[in-house]
Amino acid sequence: ELKVEQNPLFLSMQEGKNYTIYCNYSTTSDRLYWYRQDPGKSLESLFVLLSNGAVKQEGRLMASLDTKARLSTLHITAAVHDLSATYFCAVEGGSNYKLTFGKGTLLTVNP
Amino acid sequence: EPEVTQTPSHQVTQMGQEVILRCVPISNHLYFYWYRQILGQKVEFLVSFYNNEISEKSEIFDDQFSVERPDGSNFTLKIRSTKLEDSAMYFCASSEAPGVYNEQFFGPGTRLTVL
Numbered sequence: 001e002l003k004v005e006q007n008p009l010f011l012s013m014q015e016g017k018n019y020t021i022y023c024n025y026s027t028t029s030d031r032l033y034w035y036r037q038d039p040g041k042s043l044e045s046l047f048v049l050l051s052n053g054a055v056k057q058e059g060r061l062m063a064s065l066d067t068k069a070r071l072s073t074l075h076i077t078a079a080v081h082d083l084s085a086t087y088f089c090a091v092e093g094g095s096n097y098k099l100t101f102g103k104g105t106l107l108t109v110n111p
Numbered sequence: 112e113p114e115v116t117q118t119p120s121h122q123v124t125q126m127g128q129e130v131i132l133r134c135v136p137i138s139n140h141l142y143f144y145w146y147r148q149i150l151g152q153k154v155e156f157l158v159s160f161y162n163n164e165i166s167e168k169s170e171i172f173d174d175q176f177s178v179e180r181p182d183g184s185n186f187t188l189k190i191r192s193t194k195l196e197d198s199a200m201y202f203c204a205s206s207e208a209p210g211v212y213n214e215q216f217f218g219p220g221t222r223l224t225v226l
Contacts, residue, residue, distance in 0.1 A: 033215075043154070045217075048214050097159075098167060
């Protein structure tokens with residue numbers, strides 16, 4: 001059974017600082033997703049990482065994937081308050097492409 | 112831009128009642144999914160549906176749950192006799208044909224409250 005672990009689960013940071021969220025998974029997968037969720041809202045797709053060594057950047061967020069280590073990172077650069085949300089990683093696995101989610105990281109960016 | 116839609120956005124029901132949650136996937140997509148998220152918890156896979164049949168289901172998806180694609184556009188999740196613990200946000204997702212790049216696109220969700 002595929003397991004996905006995120007850490008930290010809670011992250012409080014000050015504006016302007018950098019930090020990294022980690023996502024480890026237990027079995028081989030070729031696709032990893034990062035989503036953002038605001039309270040009471042749906043899942044907003046941030047990145048889809050398809051291959052080993054993939055790196056994608058959008059604004060202050062950068063995601064990378066190391067399939068050999070079964071590790072993805074979401075790096076936040078110079079955080080701003082608008083980035084406050086819960087961030088989930090999800091790993092695609094099995095013949096039906098279902099997603100297995102991590103528990104999420106609740107990010108709070110303080111002014 | 113095409114999107115997955117879900118109705119209703121919020122459903123309140125009494126324990127023991129049947130509910131049907133509706134989803135309209137993106138029109139050329141062939142794989143359909145339901146996920147749920149209990150408040151404050153992670154998103155969990157319920158069921159996948161392809162070629163008019165269930166292709167995979169989780170342990171959560173017991174006999175109380177069923178899915179249907181009644182008319183070629185809607186994709187429904189039925190809970191026959193709701194329990195308090197069914198209270199959650201239910202997300203529908205769809206993706207293109209298997210074997211190609213097929214990101215899953217999520218709908219806005221239906222919040223189900225069982226009283």
